[in-house]
Amino acid sequence: xxxxxxxxxxxxxxxxxxxxxxxxxxxxxxxxxxxxxxxxxxxxxxxxxxxxxxxxxxxxxxxxxxxxxxxxxxxxxxxxxxxxxxxxxxxxxxxxxxxxxxxxxxxxxxxxxxxxxxxxxxxxxxxxxxxxxxxxxxxxxxxxxxxxxxxxxxxxxxxxxxxxxxxxxxxxxxxxxxxxxxxxxxxxxxxxxxxxxxxxxxxxxxxxxxxxxxxxxxxxxx
Numbered sequence: 641x642x643x644x645x646x647x648x649x650x651x652x653x654x655x656x657x658x659x660x661x662x663x664x665x666x667x668x669x670x671x672x673x674x675x676x677x678x679x680x681x682x683x684x685x686x687x688x689x690x691x692x693x694x695x696x697x698x699x700x701x702x703x704x705x706x707x708x709x710x711x712x713x714x715x716x717x718x719x720x721x722x723x724x725x726x727x728x729x730x731x732x733x734x735x736x737x738x739x740x741x742x743x744x745x746x747x748x749x750x751x752x753x754x755x756x757x758x759x760x761x762x763x764x765x766x767x768x769x770x771x772x773x774x775x776x777x778x779x780x781x782x783x784x785x786x787x788x789x790x791x792x793x794x795x796x797x798x799x800x801x802x803x804x805x806x807x808x809x810x811x812x813x814x815x816x817x818x819x820x821x822x823x824x825x826x827x828x829x830x831x832x833x834x835x836x837x838x839x840x841x842x843x844x845x846x847x848x849x850x851x852x853x854x855x856x857x858x859x860x861x862x
Contacts, residue, residue, distance in 0.1 A: 641683040641684065641730070641731070641734045641735070642681060642682050642683050642684075642734075642735050642737070642755065643682060643683065643684045643685075643686060643728075643730060643734055643735065643736050643737070644676040644682045644684070644685045644686065644736075644737050644739055645686050645688060645721065645724055645736055645737070645738050645739070646669070646672045646673060646676065646685070646686065646687045646688070646689075646739045646740075646741065647688050647689070647717065647720050647738070647740065647741075648669045648672075648687060648688070648689040648691060648696075648741055649689065649690060649706075649711050649715070650689070650690050650691050650711065651711065651712070651713060653713055654844055654845055654846075655843070655844070655845065655846060655849060658741075658742065658843065658849075659691070659741045659742070660691075660695065661843070661849055662853070663744045663849075663852045663853050663855075663856040664744070664853075664855075664856030664857070664859050664860055665856070665860060667695075667696065667741075668741035668742060668744055668843065669687075669689075669691070669695075669696045669741045670696055670698075671741065671744050672739045672740070672741045672744075673685070673687065673696060673698050673701060674698070675739065675746050676701075676739055677698060677700050677701070679748055679751055681751065681752070681755065682737070684702060684728070685700060685701045685702065686701070686702050686703070686704055686724055686728060687701055687702070687703050687704070688703075688704040688706055688720055688723070688724050689703070689704070689705070689706060690705070690706045690708075690710075690711040702728070704723070704724055704727055704728070706720075706723070710723055717738070717825070718823050718824070718825075721736070721738070721819065722820075725816055725819070725820065730816050731816060732815070732816050732817030732820070733815065733816070733817065734815070734816045735755070735758050735813065735814075735815055735816075736813070736814050736815075736816060736819070737751070737754065737755070737811060737812070737813050738811070738812035738813075738814070738825065739811070740809055740812075740842075742809065742842055742843040742844065743808070743809045743810045743839075743841065743842050743843075744841065744843065744852050744856070745810075745838040745839050745841055745852070745855070746810060746811070746839065747839065750766060750810070750811060750833055750835060750839065751811060753833050754766065754811050754813045754833055755813065757813075757831040757833070758813050758815065758831075760829075760831065761828070761829045761830060761831035762814070762815050762818040762827060762828025762829045762830070763812075763813060763814040763815065763818060763819075763824075763825060763826060763827055763828055763829075763830050763831070764811075764813040764830070764831040764832065764833065765807050765811070765812050765813070765825065765826065765830070765831075765832055765833075766807070766808055766809075766810040766811040766812075766832070766833045766834075766835050766839070767805035767806060767807055767808055767832045767833070767834055767835070768805065768806055768808040768834070768835060768836070768840040769803060769804070769805055769806075769834065769836075770803075770804040770805065770806050772798075773795070773796070773798040773801055774801070774804055775791065775795040775796075775801055776791065776795070776796070805832065805834065807826075808835060808839065808840045808842060809842040810835055810839050810840070810842075811833070812825045814827070815828070838852075838855050841855070
């Protein structure tokens, strides 16, 4: 069984009620729900949240009303998914796709590719290419000092360094059995789909939201 899980906590430290922020005429939460429903690729769509259902409900979804202890700023996504797996009695072979509302731009072709790769891999994530040269990363040791670092001349050219990818938050695919064993979204045999452009937008701060709203308005005007 293929299961979409959409997590949406009402509290947000950086941006109040972030998941209800509007991009392209819809709240971030509703964008995630609509994507899951309209993809027509899931056997079950679960929204796990402490929001009232009238703010987001759409036919074709199931709702897990989170307890207070699962809706705090310290609650981990691992705890949230464990609760969903137990509540809905998901089987070890079931495949979960985590759709975080804070990633507002998704493409069906990427979902198809992630689900296809999950026939081979235990977990599959979408990633973006790291734009920085990790060989030049430095560690602060005080307010004004940095840890001494030896950098070879050849290391200063980013194009000469190996590529590094970073999870962009767009799609996380995990097999239930692997997740229960590893307590991780990166467990077992790990595959990836490289994304570019606006699929890499992950809203954490106000500037992220403003940029996403600008792109969403452009989409509406097309």
